[in-house]
Amino acid sequence: MKRLTFAALATGLLAASAFAQDGKTLFEQRCAACHITHQPQSRQERMELKAPPAAGVMWHMKQEFTSKEKAVDFIVAYAKHPDAKKALCPSIRRFGVMPDGMAAGLSDEELKAIAEYWYDNFPPATYKHPKGMGKGMMGGGMGMNR
Numbered sequence: 001m002k003r004l005t006f007a008a009l010a011t012g013l014l015a016a017s018a019f020a021q022d023g024k025t026l027f028e029q030r031c032a033a034c035h036i037t038h039q040p041q042s043r044q045e046r047m048e049l050k051a052p053p054a055a056g057v058m059w060h061m062k063q064e065f066t067s068k069e070k071a072v073d074f075i076v077a078y079a080k081h082p083d084a085k086k087a088l089c090p091s092i093r094r095f096g097v098m099p100d101g102m103a104a105g106l107s108d109e110e111l112k113a114i115a116e117y118w119y120d121n122f123p124p125a126t127y128k129h130p131k132g133m134g135k136g137m138m139g140g141g142m143g144m145n146r
């Protein structure tokens with residue numbers, strides 16, 4: 001009996017650490033096509049954005065939430081059910097609400113690993129949130145964030 005419990009526990013721990021490593025990979029596979037992990041380097045790249053970059057989204061999350069746990073919970077819930085009424089990123093006015101189904105096939109644990117990776121790595125220390133981002137299509141000052 002004891003042995004079984006230990007085995008179950010060990011498996012659980014292994015799975016947890018595998019998820020932690022996978023956060024980055026899963027983010028890159030499932031989210032980074034839209035939430036790019038660098039800042040746009042040219043006007044063209046800015047024009048072609050499909051969604052707010054990873055740094056900008058997390059900047060808003062960290063303005064809003066006082067703990068990592070709350071931010072992670074919000075991200076997991078939002079990925080499962082995007083909702084314009086819940087959105088914290090004003091750039092939703094430019095991009096429209098995130099499409100449904102981005103979390104399809106991902107477990108809650110995997111989504112959590114994604115959100116934790118995102119929270120832990122964004123925005124980078126050098127990041128300055130662009131002024132005017134989301135205020136209309138062109139967002140004045142969007143190029144000043146390097």
Ligand code: HEC
Nearest residue numbers: 030031034051075078079087088089092095096097098102
């Ligand atoms: C097809 C493009 C696309 C993909 C892929 C995508 N997103 Fe998004 N996401 C968007 C757009 C567009 C917005 C901005 C509008 C909004 O806030 O709904 C957004 C916004 C968000 C926000 C901010 C919501 C807010 O408060 O405004 C979160 C959190 C988020 N996405 C999580 C994810 C996660 C997690 C993944 C990967 C599992 C993902 N997204 C993949 C398009 C995408």
